[in-house]
Amino acid sequence: MSRHTGHIELDRTVESIIVGNRHRTDLGDLTALAESIARDGLLQPLTVTIDGVLVCGARRLAAIKLLGWRTVSVWVRSGVSGRLGHLLAEQDDNMLHKDLTPSEKTALYRELKTLMAEDAARRQAATRFSAENQPGTDGAGKFPAPSEQTGRASEQAAAMIPGGASYKTLDKIDYLRHVADDAALPATVRGDAAAELKRIDAGAPVHPGFERIRAAVTDAADEDADLESVARESIARAQAGQNNPAPAPAGEAEPARWPVRAFVATWSELDDWWTHYDAEILANDLTDEQIASFLATADGTSTFADELRTARQSLDSPRRHLRAL
Secondary structure: OEEEOOEEEEEEEHHHOEOOOOOOOOOOOOHHHHHHHHHHOOOOOEEEOOOOEEEEOHHHHHHHHHOOOOEEEEEEEOOOOHHHHHHHHOOOHHHHHHOOOHHHHHHHHHHHHHHHHHHHHHHHHHOOOOOOOOOOOOOEOOOOOOOOOOOOHHHHHHHOOOOOOOHHHHHHHHHHHHHHHOOOOOHHHHHHHHHHHHHHHOOOOHHHHHHHHHHHHHHHHHHHHHHHHHHHHHHHHHHHHHHOOOOOOOOOOOOOOOOHHHHHHHHHHOOOHHHHOOHHHHHHHOOHHHHHHHHHHHHHHHHHHHHHHHHHHHHHHHHHHHHHO
16 A cells, blocks of 8 residues: 555445446547557556545446456545545435535536546656556546546536536636635725625526626726836836936926725725724834834824815715705
8 A cells, every 4th residue: 555645545345336327328439448458457446435435446446347346446535525425335315416606516516636646647747757557538437538538527527417507607606706705806896796695595696706707806906007007106216316316396296196996995994904903912012113103104094084084074064965955
């Protein structure tokens, strides 16, 4: 027995491997595969869960059964979720065919795709110097694919998920999940993505929400690029001023005005920031200069907040007067 990252390779009895109750029976012509295994041995072990449920290698398993093998080498894949194990074994019709939401289907699809891509990479490495050995692609335990070189892990994984969603649809839902979990994106974009996932789980179509969130992510990236450009220009001007100091102007120069979207992006990310810090810890760990810089910024922010509040109130008064007319 040998150990690899996330796997244990060992021998298992062929009859103890669980394939599932309704796996496809048409696996294509197994003659060439069986002859290759008989001649060269099984170059790539089957992949099973800890409970012995077949994940990848249905054609290989069928071929060795034709050869009358009693034991076979398997990769025992750790980390397979219990729900995916049930899906592969098809032990609970109600759970699999009634309770899966689009988000749950996508989570299983992502897990399956990863497992099948790992299996394909190991098989490619095992047969790299002998392309004619053990030809064709293997499907997974429930829905094995025929012997075709064009099989894709994403297509095969999608075919195993109840409900008939295409891999493209599942990839779009997966994209929304990544956006909702991406801490580098603005909180508003993450929240919108999470809301789209809830709507999809409630029955809304996938593509419109996907397009909306993708556009929002693009806009956020553009805003970040604009802010980065402004920052680079400011640094360049400051460095130029240090190298070539100009005479002080008679009056104070007006600072550059940033766009409104920069304001929104900045303060959206600072929402409730003070709830994440302890003032006593900061007082002990910050330098005097750091505290002075923060307090100056806070005082300036407070002054600006008063100006913004006053400006808003001056705009609201005519609006209320017009509504009263």
